[in-house]
Ligand code: 2HG
């Protein structure tokens with residue numbers, strides 16, 4: 001095996017430098033398909049597509065193209081493939097692992113799906129709705145809720161996160177405890193392959209045993225296999241009666257204990273944890289009043305939803321839970337939103353302190369309190385940690401501030417190795433993107449990765465679709 005090398009800024013073998021004449025030719029051809037206004041070559045216009053929400057993952061694209069429909073996406077892909085131009089598909093640009101932004105090479109075309117935002121009629125008979133990849137989650141919620149239906153996945157970034165991006169990353173979010181991840185809520189997909197052909201699995205029949213599940217394969221494929229253009233989504237009944245409670249606890253172990261009891265409630269829809277440090281940061285940056293008179297080491301935000309008011313069953317259960325030190329309850333929508341804000345505003349509050357190193361991981365639930373307690377030792381003063389997340393799935397969002405550039409890799413490796421040793425996953429819900437591809441081997445076996453490589457080669461033999469995301473690059477493998 002060759003000696004470990006440090007990653008070069010761009011892979012010289014993969015991409016030829018782009019001659020200005022070629023750059024112009026591709027832009028001109030694309031403009032003929034999508035219109036001049038939707039091919040962005042000016043650096044100022046491209047900028048917001050080239051940096052992620054945290055500012056950590058940033059790059060430079062060859063151009064940004066914004067097709068309006070599936071046919072335009074198909075023609076765009078064909079033109080890019082003929083020009084040998086790598087493509088980075090992008091939705092609402094709310095990803096946190098650099099999977100939707102270009103590298104620094106200036107060779108990639110950012111393919112924004114945001115204009116594919118049509119929402120089809122709510123099909124109550126089938127409990128389905130067909131949506132464009134570029135529709136934002138909040139737009140879908142506003143579309144289906146008046147009809148008495150809801151989408152089973154919800155996220156703090158609902159106003160910007162697009163459904164195509166959520167599908168491409170198999171987003172999880174806050175309601176997985178009840179409805180599963182995005183994968184469980186997608187019935188069918190339409191996607192464009194790198195050669196411009198359209199893969200139509202949109203029917204999403206409830207029963208259809210005709211071979212490989214191509215829809216399931218594309219969910220979570222992070223734009224590396226095809227470009228998702230439309231999806232047929234499952235709907236769940238919109239439940240009118242809701243109660244939210246913020247529980248104050250002495251420890252995360254106590255939070256796990258209370259969750260075990262809460263899981264007996266069919267109405268349980270949300271179980272989110274955070275700690276005293278994170279709450280202090282939220283109070284500071286979001287300028288919110290504290291939820292309790294004193295601070296507690298750990299907090300659990302729970303929500304129950306049902307046809308009939310679930311407040312009583314939640315209250316009975318909480319009265320029996322000796323671990324609960326204090327409770328704040330919200331029944332009205334405004335009170336429930338106020339309580340949820342203590343958890344949902346963590347991301348922006350961490351961002352307000354600096355550019356975080358984000359490690360979204362799963363650890364087996366029983367190990368979660370010990371994992372969090374071990375973090376300071378693992379970090380050895382190299383970072384200021386904030387942890388919060390989705391307790392029921394053991395999903396911890398490890399947010400690290402003040403990490404020196406030289407410490408980023410050793411710190412990431414130390415945390416992810418600890419996760420792997422615990423039998424967890426190095427990505428719970430944000431995906432692998434560019435940030436974690438070199439660590440994929442920690443929780444996926446060599447056989448897994450070989451199969452994934454074969455799948456990638458079958459869909460995208462020239463490695464043009466999101467080439468820096470998900471699968472480790474050759475130099476990353478050589479460096480192990
Ligand atoms: C959340 O659960 C998101 O709020 C973002 O997944 C997590 O900011 C993060 O690390």
Ligand code: ZN
Nearest residue numbers: 173389397429
């Ligand atoms: Zn999350």
